[in-house]
Amino acid sequence: MPRRDDIQTILIIGSGPIVIGQGCEFDYSGTQACKALREEGYRVVLVNSNPATIMTDPALSDRTYIEPITPEAVERIFAKEKSLGHPIDAVLPTIGGQTALNCACLLHDRGILEKYGVEMIGASREAIRRAEDREAFREIVRRLGLHQPHSKTVTNIEDARVFLEEIGLPAIIRPAFTLGGSGGGIAYNLEEFEDIIRRGLSASMIGQVLIDQSALGWKEYELEVVRDHKDNCIIVCSIENIDAMGVHTGDSITVAPIQTLTDREYQRMRDASFAIMRSVGVDTGGSNVQFAINPANGQMVVVEMNPRVSRSSALASKATGFPIARIAAKLAVGYSLDELRNDITGSTSACFEPSIDYVVVKMPRWTFEKFPEADETLTTQMKSVGEAMSIGRTFKEALQKAIRSMEVKRFGFGLDANDKWLAGRRAAKQELADGSLPVWPIPEELLRRKLTVPSQGRLYFVRYALKMGWTIEHVAQSTGYDRWFVDQLKQLVEFEDVLCAVDRLEDLPADSLRRAKQFGYSDAQLAFLYFGSISTKNILAVRAHRKRLKVEPVFKLVDTCAAEFEAVTPYFYSTYETPVFNAGIAVVDDEIRISPRPKIVILGGGPNRIGQGIEFDYCCCQAAFACADMGFESVMINSNPETVSTDYDTSDLLFFEPLTLEDVLNVIERLNGGGVDVKNRSGGVAGVIVQFGGQTPLNLAHGLHAAGVPLIGTGIDSIDLAEDRDRFKAMLEELGMNQPPSGIARSLNDALQIAQRIGYPVLVRPSYVLGGRGMETCFDETSLKRYMSEAVDVSELADRPILIDRFLSDAIEIDVDVVSDFIPNEESRSSAISLHASESRAVVCGVMEHIEEAGIHSGDSTCTIPPYSLPKSMVDRVATQARALAKRLKVRGLMNVQMACKDDVLYILEVNPRASRTAPFVSKAKGVSWARVAAKVMMGASLDQLNIHETADTNFFSVKESVFPFAKFPGVDVILGPEMRSTGEVMGADRSLPVAFAKAQMAAGVMLPTSGKVFLSVRESDKRAAIDIARSLIAAGFTLICSRGTHEYLANNDVKSELVPKIAEGQRPNVLDLIRSGEIVLIINTPTRKGAHTDEGRIRAGSVRSGTPIMTTVAGARAAVQAISALQIGAWDVCAIQDYFPHLARPALPVAAPTMTV
DSSP: OOOOSSOOEEEEEOOOSOBTTBOTHHHHHHHHHHHHHHHTTOEEEEEOOOTTSSTTOGGGSSEEEOOOOSHHHHHHHHHHHHHTTOOOOEEEOTTSHHHHHHHHHHHHHTTHHHHHTOEEOSSOHHHHHHHHSHHHHHHHHHHTTOOOOSEEEESSHHHHHHHHHHHOSSEEEEESSOSTTTTOEEESSHHHHHHHHHHHHHHSTTSOEEEEEOOTTOEEEEEEEEEOTTOOEEEEEEEEESSOTTSOGGGSOEEESOOSOOHHHHHHHHHHHHHHHHHHTOOSEEEEEEEEEOTTTOOEEEEEEESSOOHHHHHHHHHHSOOHHHHHHHHHTTOOGGGSBOTTTSSSBTTSOOBOSSEEEEEEEOOGGGOTTSOOOOOSSOOOOEEEEEEESSHHHHHHHHHHTSOSSOOSSSSSTTOHHHHHHTTOOSOOTTSOOOOSSOOHHHHHHHHHSOOTTHHHHHHHHHHTTOOHHHHHHHHOOOHHHHHHHHHHHHHHHHHHTOSSGGGSOHHHHHHHHHTTOOHHHHHHHHHSSOOHHHHHHHHHHHHHTTOOOEEEEOOSBTTSSOOOSOEEEEEOOOOEEETTEEEOOOOOOOOSSOEEEEEOOOSOBTTBOHHHHHHHHHHHHHHHHHTOEEEEEEOOTTSSTTSTTTSSEEEEOOOSHHHHHHHHHHHHTSOTTOTTOOOOEEEEEOSSSOHHHHTTHHHHHHTTOOBSSSOHHHHHHHHOHHHHHHHHHHHTOBOOSEEEESSHHHHHHHHHHHOSSEEEEESSOSTTTTOEEEOSHHHHHHHHHHTOOGGGTTTSOEEEEEOOTTOEEEEEEEEEEOOOOGGGOOTTOOOOOSOOOEEEEEEEEEEEETTSOTTTSOEEESOSSSOHHHHHHHHHHHHHHHHHTTOEEEEEEEEEEETTEEEEEEEESSOOTTHHHHHHHHTSOHHHHHHHHHTTOOHHHHTOOOOOOOSSEEEEEEEOOGGGSTTOOOOOOSSOOOOEEEEEEESSHHHHHHHHHHHTTOOOOSSSEEEEEOOGGGHHHHHHHHHHHHHTTOEEEEOHHHHHHHHHTTOOOEEOOOGGGOOSSOHHHHHHTTOEEEEEEOOSSOSTTSHHHHHHHHHHHHTOOEEOSHHHHHHHHHHHHHHHHOOOOOOOHHHHOGGGOOOOOOOOOOOOOO
């Protein structure tokens, strides 16, 4: 049937901030849905609280609400759109993850959808209930004659204890209506069981958990299924976990298609998926069904189903080329699969099941280094923050490409600077790249533990076990890996004997080198094996050698149909083929298509991690759009399957490749007709953009420059000038700008002398890092010595020294984004880019004032546009200095400057001559796509030509708030510092700053209370400021509960509070008891000591467990109190970006005639 004409306006609910378990894959899904529905002529209204995404770019929807994803906010949107004459007819909740689904369910259950006449499309409320309600789903599975693990749904701890007596331990707990396994886990003892049950009941929207009898060690699979209203069902992709049951699928290495099932077993699983889809009632979209199979007897059980586009849907879409979210959106408005075209082939129906003739491997990316107190054991609750995907002709090739996509100093399965076996073979004494000392052979007890306990490094210990003579059977039993996968890994281990049989690269036979590349070995691994180190020089030497031997990659198309039909979309991956000879000429099957149009290569950000997230993907997408505006062909290289940048229609050419020097050069040289060594090459590539994908591509700048690749935009010398502390300091002195007293330490003695000279406290950090990695505030010599001994690889200090700055306590921190069009350094400039002739200048995009004092990483700090307390004279000084820095650095494109203001003195903290994580937020707050403007400037346009000028501050406030993963790491201290720990961000906007702040808190999941008891405990230096906060809370009707020191100080200042004993005093009830019993509604605790085992740390960890809002800075507490007062006063409203910036509004549809009543 054709599209529905009885609905005109559709609300798409996004997924909100990036959190563990719900990442930017839903930004990808939502963006696809927006584009698909607007193609069909629908008026699209979007609600999403995340400013960092391309989804919330106002160009993608008719009305863009960056508002909290709560029933209260969405109801206001319904009312507002109705008042404007375009009422919302339908809501699509199935592409925004669990957040959107839960919000839509609440809207239905509270009668809000019925009140406004809004229909739920994509999945009915009943279908959602059947799939998400654990008890209802269990009954469906039973009626179908399928099986689940012996299980029971419970809603209280007493029923849980009774069922535990029946099944015994271990037990698996899965809360209903949650994402990423939130609140769930595996219980091995009664204390863990009861703790997880309580946590799960709290996390579940309906207070329900499913308790499964253990199926640990079973093989786990998932199928991505699409069904339409005609009952056409297709499997888009089959996915197999390498890790056995017990590890969340988001934390497992996964492989597509399924490798270890027989066709009969796969068909049984396929049939079960279709039966479940039909019984649950999902008939217009995509779903994900997960299964487990007992390896001992082949018994199959159904684990769960997601009645929506899932986290794995993005992976399945990128793995096959089949755009699940796009198709699901069109099915939701009436189409059937046979009526829709396969966009990859352009000639086949979407009703055809994709078929692939390659192997896809997805590998998770963890950031446990940010949470040293966290338990790294992988369980049913997801802990990874991102992932990378790789494509190869074999599992071995795809696996090694996935490993080097992680950007964790691993360049393959082994034979790199972290290889304990190779270090032992060489009798190396120095530290490995990860800072550990080489130990070989691995102690048996350690090896056994590493293989039996799932963790992020287990794969590498499998290799060590095979090196030490463990059998395939022994490894499989210890890990739960299927024997087929272990055999594949063993083949890699055995091939290393071939590589290690020669001492020089030149002595390795060409056939062996080609086989190494077919097995996925990187140039970096070969460089380390034969030259002893991984460096640009050595990688390029390996590259030159294999090119002389004609060992070069070919590129294959991702075509959804295993080459049965010709693909029209240029979506490629690289692999190595053995050539066949025709009349003495070597021939390979290379499917790449190269047009004569000039090309610009855009390097993405790779896997998401803390410090480098979706905001850089936003910038890369804008660069691709700018290429179209400027007449260039855009070439995207990225390894992240979750993102919009790796959608097949974002750029003109897409290469799914690791972001390493080798893999990037492979693409560039193939498009360019060769490297600089080929004199008559076509030269179609104008250059590469390294400034938009975060630190990852920026780290490749030197290698690309050494290989002769020109940089688009700011030059290599400017990048170095900003990163090199000596040169940077000299530049600031030349410009007459202030910098905190600082020094550069290349040894422990250097560090101690510098700190003594500039005075404690000091801020210490490594050079060339992102996200404040390894950054810490040291208050005395003892803490500095500890940092230098524990956090620093001393062997690398000569090349990567430690930066030491005087810490500016009580300063106001400021972020400034700038775009400028100065002529970049000649040495790295592209001769293919013609720069528009006009006078160069710099434009300040936006000035952000941090609410928290200096000392908290800018990515974690709450900030506002426009500044809320800085006088205009200071804001003008900030802008003047930022422009001067852009001019001196010859920035062409974006630049971010971090400053601090103390005692009316302005200090320059850091300059990043690239796109910053603030770029999307500033764009949404100012109504200008600054990344797109900057990309055009980098491609030759001038600011004058584009008519770009600084925009005046708007008549509303935008507040950026960060979101943290502390709930995933119980017991971790939540105190913030100079090292970034947030996974995502939200934005609150309103004409009132307190309301904007309150909205940002709502969007981040922090529900500020309007009555109740507040626990207030502050350090000595904050007690004076706490008086006003305490008085404001009392005036607002709150009761204060304080520890002894704060209680006595307030009493001396005539502020009433109730005394509660400290935990260490042993008296009960203490504050933890009050938190656990739900009596405390807000915690204000500024730290004197950090650590999960201190009294303060336990209080802060208790706040996370109970979901109690907590403020750990005086500035944050002050803002929260003002926001609470605003909420107490009454109503708040919602506004679309197009309301704040009318020039962004699309032409209005005709206003619907009012309904006539008789």
